[in-house]
Amino acid sequence: MNSFEVQGGLQLKGDITPQGAKNEALQVICAVLLSPDEVIIDNLPDILDVNNLIDLLQDLGVTVNRLSAKKCSFKAENIKLDYLKTKEFRKRAASLRGSIMIMGPLLARFGKAYFPKPGGDKIGRRRMDTHFFGFEKLGATFNFDSDDIFYTVHAEKLEGSYMLLDEASVTGTANIIMAAVLTPGKTVIYNAACEPYIQQLCRMLNSMGAKINGVGSNLLTIEGVKALKGCKHRILPDMIEIGSFIGLAAMTGSEITIKDAATDHLGIIPLAFRRMGINMHISKNEIYIPPKQKYTIETFIDGSIMTISDAPWPGLTPDLLSVFLVVATQANGSVLIHQKMFESRLFFVDKLIDMGARIILCDPHRATVIGLNHETPLRASVMTSPDIRAGVALLIAALSAKGKSIIHNIEQIDRGYEQIDQRLNQLGAKIKRI
Numbered sequence: 458m459n460s461f462e463v464q465g466g467l468q469l470k471g472d473i474t475p476q477g478a479k480n481e482a483l484q485v486i487c488a489v490l491l492s493p494d495e496v497i498i499d500n501l502p503d504i505l506d507v508n509n510l511i512d513l514l515q516d517l518g519v520t521v522n523r524l525s526a527k528k529c530s531f532k533a534e535n536i537k538l539d540y541l542k543t544k545e546f547r548k549r550a551a552s553l554r555g556s557i558m559i560m561g562p563l564l565a566r567f568g569k570a571y572f573p574k575p576g577g578d579k580i581g582r583r584r585m586d587t588h589f590f591g592f593e594k595l596g597a598t599f600n601f602d603s604d605d606i607f608y609t610v611h612a613e614k615l616e617g618s619y620m621l622l623d624e625a626s627v628t629g630t631a632n633i634i635m636a637a638v639l640t641p642g643k644t645v646i647y648n649a650a651c652e653p654y655i656q657q658l659c660r661m662l663n664s665m666g667a668k669i670n671g672v673g674s675n676l677l678t679i680e681g682v683k684a685l686k687g688c689k690h691r692i693l694p695d696m697i698e699i700g701s702f703i704g705l706a707a708m709t710g711s712e713i714t715i716k717d718a719a720t721d722h723l724g725i726i727p728l729a730f731r732r733m734g735i736n737m738h739i740s741k742n743e744i745y746i747p748p749k750q751k752y753t754i755e756t757f758i759d760g761s762i763m764t765i766s767d768a769p770w771p772g773l774t775p776d777l778l779s780v781f782l783v784v785a786t787q788a789n790g791s792v793l794i795h796q797k798m799f800e801s802r803l804f805f806v807d808k809l810i811d812m813g814a815r816i817i818l819c820d821p822h823r824a825t826v827i828g829l830n831h832e833t834p835l836r837a838s839v840m841t842s843p844d845i846r847a848g849v850a851l852l853i854a855a856l857s858a859k860g861k862s863i864i865h866n867i868e869q870i871d872r873g874y875e876q877i878d879q880r881l882n883q884l885g886a887k888i889k890r891i
């Protein structure tokens with residue numbers, strides 16, 4: 458288990474460029490399984506989840522060539538389906554959530570797919586019903602071995618159909634889209650997730666010859682095609698990393714410019730930070746956060762306490778709520794953080810309370826934060842990162858705190874943030890990997 462030793466209380470200054478988006482990378486890497494032709498993906502983040510998925514595909518028979526640090530070529534010509542029954546596969550698949558998205562492409566191309574319990578953050582129940590509901594609607598048979606926790610889908614023949622998803626699951630929608638693009642006939646997916654990375658997946662599939670209409674909306678119409686060809690695809694900057702840098706700058710009083718931020722794709726994220734009182738200058742591609750801000754959380758029009766809550770896109774992504782929560786600890790004013798989607802994602806607030814933050818955990822989904830208005834800094838502490846986003850929130854807390862903090866289990870942070878210690882040290886932070 459690796460740890461970070463963080464010297465807090467320093468103001469950072471400079472430019473930072475976000476990595477390619479983790480959650481887009483996981484979708485589009487799985488999509489290479491849909492074609493035997495070469496697919497080239499650029500702007501891949503160098504993070505544990507992505508590297509584990511690439512290794513998994515290689516073991517599955519995909520030829521992978523690193524063209525440069527961030528660019529890879531994939532050729533899924535000779536797939537070894539027997540690999541899906543090995544112990545090695547179970548181990549790899551269980552290391553990340555995104556690997557579940559190999560099922561849709563394998564079902565579409567080979568008529569069968571298997572999957573063990575996927576990994577990813579332990580942040581509450583993470584059901585996969587939507588994925589299998591969609592596959593069944595396309596004509597697949599589904600089996601779940603509950604003793605072994607092993608999912609199987611197979612189909613003699615798939616056929617396009619209409620489906621109304623029970624929830625707008627992100628990976629569920631991606632999986633169903635990838636199965637439907639090679640399924641004969643017309644598939645209509647209503648209540649589809651439509652966040653930017655699903656949109657990117659659809660654009661990539663269309664450039665491979667798929668026929669997907671309605672991209673960006675929650676109603677997708679897909680005309681199945683016989684085969685897909687190769688393509689070149691570039692991954693968007695990671696909006697969660699961008700949000701994490703905005704929060705970090707505000708909390709530590711740092712002056713940071715986020716370069717290459719593709720600000721058209723951030724949806725409601727900038728507005729949510731503005732409602733926290735954070736001042737930013739946003740242009741087409743850059744976000745400048747001025748130094749030494751005191752930020753005052755808005756109230757609602759009637760004067761009642763602001764709520765920051767998550768919702769499926771175009772609502773606020775749940776992956777940034779831990780960052781909003783930590784930023785609120787030094788705001789002027791109060792806010793209710795309501796994490797609606799996941800029930801075990803707020804327990805890390807105990808660590809912030811130890812550091813002196815004023816937080817009441819109302820229930821597993823809701824925490825009220827009363828800001829310290831930068832009058833009293835948080836105290837340094839020793840803590841353990843429970844999940845990827847709480848991990849980065851704790852890192853922000855440690856960077857703002859007085860003294861030296863230790864964060865254990867930083868593999869959780871490395872799952873989704875590329876060399877975060879080195880990149881922040883270039884801005885003047887003092888983070889040591891120990």
Ligand SMILES: CC(=O)N[C@H]1[C@@H](OP(=O)(O)OP(=O)(O)OC[C@H]2O[C@@H](n3ccc(=O)[nH]c3=O)[C@H](O)[C@@H]2O)O[C@H](CO)[C@@H](O)[C@@H]1O
Pocket residue numbers: 480483554555582583584624625626627628629769774775776797798799
């Ligand atoms: C690898 C990957 O891409 N992971 C992301 C993906 O996970 P993932 O695809 O696993 O998440 P889902 O979208 O399926 O669901 C997330 C949670 O929200 C609940 N839910 C979902 C939709 C809805 O309309 N109502 C509702 O309550 C689900 O029951 C679940 O508890 O999307 C999540 C939601 O943006 C993100 O946190 C994860 O980072």
Ligand SMILES: C=C(OP(=O)(O)O)C(=O)O
Pocket residue numbers: 479480553554555576577578776845846873
């Ligand atoms: C929850 C997340 O990831 P995963 O779905 O991969 O666990 C996340 O990226 O915040």
